[in-house]
Amino acid sequence: MSAPTKPYVSRYGGLWPDLHNADELLAERRKRGMVSDEDAEMLRQWREKGYVQISNAVPASVLDEILAEQDRAWQTADSSYRVQTGHSDFVRPRPDIRYQTGCRLLDVYAKFDAACAAIFSRKITHFLRLLFDRDVFKTQTAKTPSASRCTAGSSGCPGARRLRA
Known part of the structure; x- marks a missing residue:
């Protein structure tokens, strides 16, 4: 069998698991003790299906707090929260529109500590480190002046720095 002309399986490139020799790279990482059997199985699932299921990845108490924060957001008229009501209509959250089809509270990951x-x-950051081969971080920038800030953190939110855009 001849060597592939492009290093990645996808024409768009990708991460190390997208390389044609990803199986060999994974075997080497397992041999070195860098990847456990469970990690290898998650990576295989991601490669085959394009996603991975991580059981109990988020504690139930965190999910409960997200729901509570969402409830608080919908009950306030705080202009720092935005709701998309259609393709381009943005309004403040209001209890009367909460369950309307197409309404969604935007950027909860940037607003809610629990999110x-x-x-x-x-568990999620562990998998992302395996996939990206480095620590993960988040950043959020906004186009609107009222929300023009950037939140950045290295592999988590505690201690994240808030920067003015």
């Missing part, structure tokens, strides 16, 4: 904790849970 950030969910995204950066230990």
Whole structure:
């Protein structure tokens, strides 16, 4: 069999698991003790299906807090929260529109500490480090002056710095 002309399986490039020799790279990482059997299985699932299921990735208490924060957001008329009501209509959250089809509270990961904790849970960041081969971080920038800030953190939100845009 001849060597592939492009290093990645996808024409768009990708991460190390997208390389044609990803199986060999994974075997080497397992041999060195860098990847456990469970990690290897998650990476295989991601490669085959394009996603991975991580059981109990987010503690139930964090999910409860996200729901509570959402409830608070919908009950306030705080202009720092935005709701998309259609393709381009943005309004403040109001209880009377909460369950309308197409309404959604935007950027909860940038507003809610619990949402950030969910995204950066230990199990999720572990998998993302395997996939990206480095620490993960989040950043948020906004186009509107009222929300023009950037939040950045290295592999989690505690201690994240808030920067003015």
